[in-house]
Amino acid sequence: MMGLSGLPLGTLLGIFGAAAAAVVVLYILKLRRRAVPVPFSRMWDSVLRDKQATELFSKLRRLLSLALQLLVLALLVLALGDPKPKEDLRAGRHLVLLIDASASMKAVDVAPSRLGVAKAEAEKLVRGLGAADRAIVVQMGSVPLARSSMSGDQGELLGAIAQVQASDTRADLEAGLSFGRDSLRGLPQGELVVIGDGAYGDAESVAALSARVSLEGAVPRFVPVGKSGKNLSITEFSVRRYPLDKSRYEVMLEVTNLNDAPAEVELELSGDGVIVDVTRLKLGPSEKLPRFYQDLAGASRTLTARIKAAPGTDDLPADDVAYALLPERRRARILLVTPGNTYLEAALLLDEYLDVAQVAPGAPFPDGKFDVAIFDGVAAPVTERIGSALYLNPPAAGAPVPLGAPLTDFGFDTWDRKSPVLRFMSMGDIQVAKGFAFKPAPGGGDKVLGASDHGPILVSGSREGHRFVALGFDPRDSDFVLRIGWPLFVLNTINAFIEEDTGYVSSFRTGDVWHVAVPGSLGSVTLHEPGGQKHAVPVSDGRAVFRGELAGFYKLSGGADDAPLGEFAANLSDLEESRIQPHKELTLAGKKASAVSIAAVSLRSDVWIYLLLAVIALSAVEWVTYHRRVTV
Structure with missing residues (x-):
């Protein structure tokens, strides 16, 4: 009918x-x-009879x-x-095609890759949609990305599938299911179709994850791809400075064998694009093998690690390469304004990369620009020649933060242990004879780094694009200067200002939100991805904020002339994502996701x-x- x-x-x-x-x-x-008049004659009688x-x-x-x-x-x-058959006049189905775009989908255990097979399966489903069916294509990476609208147009859906690209992150299954559920809300006959390798953790973690998401009546479906789980990967790669000698660095690398059999790999290290070291490694089943390198010769800025395994032992090339930037060290200019402070001067002598210019209060500043100014008992105005400032016991006139009540016999009852200014420090035993509390304005953007029970005594913030840290007492009126924490406090503050702290980040992890330090007071910068794409990213509190999904070297530029501002590296470095053993079944929200067959999908009947x-x-x-x- x-x-x-x-x-x-x-x-x-x-x-x-x-x-x-x-x-x-x-x-x-x-x-x-x-009507056309013509001559008449009996000779036409025979013709008329025939007609x-x-x-x-x-x-x-x-x-x-x-x-x-x-x-x-x-x-x-x-x-x-x-006109259509009666069965096609019913309300059509609504499908959310969640195509796994995680790093494990780059595995080549199936041709051309797991993602290629997943896209082919999605295309089959789209070509088999009924006349009243609708679908939306979603790329499921660290965040779900809709590649199309809810549509029945095959051309649009096939084009959206072609745009799906694998990233160097793990797939956030919970976010993908939530996105799919919200897309189906209020639509009849909703189906959530996950197309991927099912490598989202062990069965218990997947069950716990999916149990947190209600599908609200949507039917879960699963299209599995992949057949092998053999893999060798670089699971750690980082560079760190020596805390007491920042001119030297150490490289740490870890190679993991995720197979059940022994394996051999060739580890290749390249510095600035030139091979500087090649090592042959033997790993046992499921073994993690760390390697350490000190001051690699021939490498000055970029460092790349690569492993090469025997054929048939490594199906995922995405985690065979790792990237890092060697710490770049430069001399920082420090302006010290003090009537004389032996403890402060001694702390600055511990870092040979500090170029210190000392002047008395009221004296003119030396020529040139300074990265950091330290005001000891004074509060001189900060000019464009000064990047950031450390105030020790500032007077009320000119202090960056209003002064509160005077204090006696106090100490640090609370402090921010995560602040780079107080890194590696314990402030609870410091005793102070006299000082004062600060009164930071509520909602003004200032941050309390340390406080006594009577009020804040260590505050950080920013004024007109210049960052500052203010200490509410003279260190010589305390036992602070007699502790190892004193030089650490001074050097940590300087390093935090010039972004050269001992916690140098040689590479970021893909899939995380990155906060990359940028100089100046720019509102946004341009990010150059490894593949050549460019993005305008915002700057918050002196740091560019961006969620990256590709491993490799990134560059930042900005300003009126789009000048280079620096570069950084990003790596996959995710052991769980390197476990690429595919799963043939998937349980979502307590329900076993059923398979989708082309035969179960009605053919299009556009009469x-x-x-x-x-x-x-x-x-x-x-x-x-x-x-x-x-x-x-």
């Missing part, structure tokens, strides 16, 4: 009636003949021509009604296409019969 999903039958009959009347009128006008004999056949031929025209019209009008083809065929028949004088 057929039904109409387009214009209703009454409307179609009205259109056909009006159009048919017009066709008949035009046909009658076509048959009209002009009368064939007149009935001529009328039949003309009626056949009219019938063909009316049939073409009827087919065109019927196509406007979009109007065949009606138009019939119109073309009849028009061709009419053209041939007309020119062969059959219907005229």
Whole structure:
């Protein structure tokens, strides 16, 4: 049985009636003949008798021509009604195609890759959608990304599938399911179709994860891809400075064998694009093998590690390469404004990369720009020549933060252990004879780094683009200067200002939100990805904020002339994502996700296409019969 999903039958009959009347009128006008006087003679009697004999056949031929025209019209009008089988007139299904785009989908255990197979499976589902079915294509990486709208247009959906690209991150299954559930809310017959390798952790973690997400009636489906879980990977790669000698560094690298059999790999280290070390490593089953390198010769800025394994032992090339930047060390200019402070001067002597210029309060500053100014008991105005400032016991006039009540016999009752200014420090035992508390304005952006029970005594913030740290007492009025924490505090503060602290980040982890330090007070910068793409990213509190999904070297530029601002590296470094053993089953929200077969999906039945083809065929028949004088 057929039904109409387009214009209703009454409307179609009205259109056909009006159009048919017009066709008949035009046909009658076509048959009209002009009266032409001609000479008459009895010699035409035989011709007229022959014509009368064939007149009935001529009328039949003309009626056949009219019938063909009316049939073409009827087919065109019927196509406007979009006839379909009765079963296709029901409410269609709504599918969310969650295509796994995690790093494990770059595995080549199936040709051309797991992602290639997943996209082919998604294309099969799209080509098999019913006439009333709709689907949306979602790229499921560290965050879900919709590649199309909810549509029944095969061209749009196939184009969206072609745009799906694998990243160097793990897939956030919980976020993907939540996105799919929200996309299906209020739509009938919703289905969540996960197309991937199912490598989202062990069964317990996947069950716990999916249990947190309610599918709200959507039917879970799973299309598995992949067949092997063999892999060797670089799971750690970092560079760190020596805390007491920042001119030296150490490289730490870890190679992991995720196979059940022993394996051999060739580890290749390249510095600035040139191979500097090649080592042959033997690893036992499931073994993690760390390697350490001190001051690699031939490497000055970029460092790349690469492993090469025997064929058939490593199906995932994405975690065979890791990247790092060697710490770049430069001399920092420090302006010290003090009437004389032996403890402060001694702390600055511990770092040979500090170029210190000391002046007395009220004296003119030396020429040139300074990275950091230290004001000891004074609060000179900060100019464009000074990047950041450390205030020790500032006076009320000119202090960056208003002073509060005076304090006696106090100490640090609380402090921010995560602040880079107080890194590796314990402040609880410090005793202070006298000082004062600060009164930072609520909501002003200042941050309390340390406080006594009577108020804040260590505050950080920013004024007109210049960062500062203020200490509410003279260190010489305490036992702070007698502790190892004193030089650490001074050097940590300087390093935090110039972003050269001992916790140097040689590479970021893909899939995380990165906070990359940028110089100056720019509101946004341009990020250059390893593949050449560019993005404008915002800057918050002196750091560019971006969620990266590709491993490799990144560059930052900005300012009026788009000048280079620095570079950094990013790595996969995810042991769980390197476990690429595929799963054939998946449980979502307590339900086993059933398989999707092409046979279970109704074929498209667009009858109007065949009606138009019939119109073309009849028009061709009419053209041939007309020119062969059959219907005229």
